[in-house]
Amino acid sequence: MGFVFILLYFLIVALVIEISVIAFTLTGLEKGVARYQAISMLTGTGFTTDESQLIIDHPIRRRISMGLILFGAFSLAVIISAITNILSDDLRLNKLMIISSVLLVIFILGKTPMTKKLLQHRFEYEMKKNLDISELPIKEALFLSEDDVVTDLVIEEKTPLDGKKVEGAFEHGHDINLLFIKRGEVNIRENLVDETIQAGDKLYLYGNKQAIEKLTEEMESEKPR
Structure with missing residues (x-):
């Protein structure tokens, strides 16, 4: 028993x-x-x-x-x-x-x-x-539809975004928003449009999943061999 x-x-x-x-x-x-x-x-x-x-x-x-x-x-x-x-x-x-x-x-x-x-x-x-929106996890706070995503993109040397101003880095009409840049131990949020993207930067992006995936693929395909 x-x-x-x-x-x-x-x-x-x-x-x-x-x-x-x-x-x-x-x-x-x-x-x-x-x-x-x-x-x-x-x-x-x-x-x-x-x-x-x-x-x-x-x-x-x-x-x-x-x-x-x-x-x-x-x-x-x-x-x-x-x-x-x-x-x-x-x-x-x-x-x-x-x-x-x-x-x-x-x-x-x-x-x-x-x-x-x-x-x-x-x-x-x-x-x-x-909950206030500031207490919500990223997914609940920012993912407004199934096609939305928050992700990061590491900039490698001599890739298309290396050396570009943030203001002209992303094509108009594409649903991609730059939240901030992580450069070493520093998070850059202020005056982003005037910032120049550098190799080694990590860009935190928010927007349409397909648009961000397309940008990532373009970055991969244009890496120097």
């Missing part, structure tokens, strides 16, 4: 992880990253990665992560207690089976398109209601 209890509890843990993965992906997180971070938070290991910033900077993901961390701490205590009392008859398997069944139903519902759509709308509403 004790082994059945432990197996059922591990099933609960697995379902909690998968439900959390669904919730994270509905906020825009990639599934692989979501699963790794969920397991990291649940076990209290490996959460200090660069990807953890994606959780910390997002208010809804922070709420999900808090629940996972608390559940992980509780789970450790339960598992230790179960192993200690492995021969006990009073393991309350019926209640554990009910919890497993409820979580399984939640997991199945969470996989349905209708539930995902409802949760996405709810998450978007919470983001807009509770």
Whole structure:
């Protein structure tokens, strides 16, 4: 009976992880990253990665992560207690089976398109209601459509933009906006139009994804061989 209890509890843990993965992906997180971070938070290991910033900077993901961390701490205590009392008859398997069944139903519902759509709308509403635009992650703040993107472009020596004034660097009518230039450790934002682009600069661009990809391809094709 004790082994059945432990197996059922591990099933609960697995379902909690998968439900959390669904919730994270509905906020825009990639599934692989979501699963790794969920397991990291649940076990209290490996959460200090660069990807953890994606959780910390997002208010809804922070709420999900808090629940996972608390559940992980509780789970450790339960598992230790179960192993200690492995021969006990009073393991309350019926209640554990009910919890497993409820979580399984939640997991199945969470996989349905209708539930995902409802949760996405709810998450978007919470983001807009509770946050100033300055607190939003870049994607939610600036990606106004599927074709919008924020990216960086490193300028190499003797490529088309090397030595050009910012004012004349981008063709009129193309949806490409220069946010700022990173030159070494300095971020240049003021008087950008008067700035001359130099080799080694990193340009942070915002605009139409296809237009920026085309510019990147042109830069690659015109590199000196």
